[in-house]
Amino acid sequence: MEHKSIIATIYIRNGRALLHKDDPDQTVDLIELARSYNDSGVDKIFLVDLSNDESEHMTNLIAIRNVNRNIDIKTCGSGNIKREDDIKLFFFAGCTEVALNGGKPETIELVKKAAARFGKDKILVSVDTVNFAFKTRDFINDCVHELVLMNPDLVKGLENITDIPYILKQDDYDLDRITGLLESECIRGIYGSFINEDDTDIMQLKSDLADRGIVMDNFNPKLQWKDLKVNSDGLVPVIAQDYQTGQVYMLAYMNEEAFNTTIRLGKMTYWSRSRQELWTKGLTSGHIQYVKSLTADCDYDTILAKISQVGGIACHTGSPSCFFNEIIKKEYIERSPLRIFENTYNLIKEQKESEGETYARQLFKGGIDEVLKKIGEEAAEVIIAGKNNGDTEAIYEITDLIYHLMFLMIDKGISWEEITRELSQR
Helix, strand or coil, X not given: CCCXXXXXXXEEECCEEEEECCEEEEEECHHHHHHHHHHHCCCEEEEEECCCCHHXXXXXXXXXXXXXXXXXXXXXXXXXXXCHHHHHHHHHCCCCEEEEECCCCXXXXXXXXXXXXXXXXXXXXXXXXXXXXXXXXXXXXXXXXXXXXXXXXXXHHHHHHCCCCEEEECCCCCHHHHHHXXXXXXXXXXXXXXXXXXXXXXXXXXXXXXXXXXXXXXXXCCCCHHHCCCCCCCCEEEEEEECCCCCEEEEEEECHHHHXXXXXXXXXXXXXXXXXXXXXXXXXXXXXXXXXEEEECCCCCCEEEEEEEHHHCCCCCCCCCCCXXXXXCCCCCCCCHHHHHHHHHHHHHHHHHCCCCCHHHHHHHCHHHHHHHHHHHHHHHHHHHHHCCCCHHHHHHHHHHHHHHHHHHHHHCCCHHHHHHHHHCC
């Protein structure tokens, strides 16, 4: 059975997120807001472009692109869609779906074209009356993946016209009403203002709904507490590691209650041995650890938690990691591809800003044209090497090309994290 979705909405003006749709003066950082939804348990985000002209439209599309580079969950783009190419631009910006406005007369023909070009599974239509569904009843099932109902009163009228699934607006945190709505086979999920509020605990909502028999995309553990081997204090040690970079943040302990609370809330919760109490990381500091995965070791006596660390600070000292007191260190050759890329990138950047006459400084002095010229030369060398026999020359030339591409990245302010995120979406 398909799970029901909880969907957040972000309204965008001039590349920033509005705190409230109708108040353009109160804005927050778009990426930070999207990241908070990404970690909180939301299943999808509606990204609504409120631009008034083409210039702002492009600014917002670039901002949406940056959002999709920084989060893991699906997004649906909408707003200022007048032609087929506007839909394409949302997909180029990394959105997995696009929602068209069913209240616009041109949307009917646009929906047909969009479904034929991009596939119906990527096309949604928002409606505030049943007119769109009525006018398109002969072909809507072939062109639209879901409808987005902007008025709960439309449900009965819509279900009499079509059996196409829909997402329903629900602005109030009324658990009984939400449960009743999601029990319908036709509804795929809800969105609304309460979901966007800071004090709404999405994982708690999903857990409460799951307890009432609603199928949600919650953590469904393959191991229970009884499957783990506890130490003499009845605890299991937990290593917390960044789910993207691999950085080890801290070591703490769980008892059964902490284990079950972590799974239920999606936030790392430990047992404090000093205070003898349950401890959800970040409740006082704000440096919450959102769970991405929990894995037991081969002996079932230790847990590796891959997490998203809010603020990048895990240690009570203010350090990013609790592990910073060096005991011994032996020089070694770095083998991690990403670390090698990042280390080389940082070295080039340091040389650019240094006083010495390094190769990097000289190349940057020539400006962007000199950098691009060098990249062109190295790309040509890669092509020649690719035509020749043997791998050694190809390895050398590919390395040269990647090295010089980093000059362009530094000039444009592009990080390896952005490049690897983009690669992961290909």
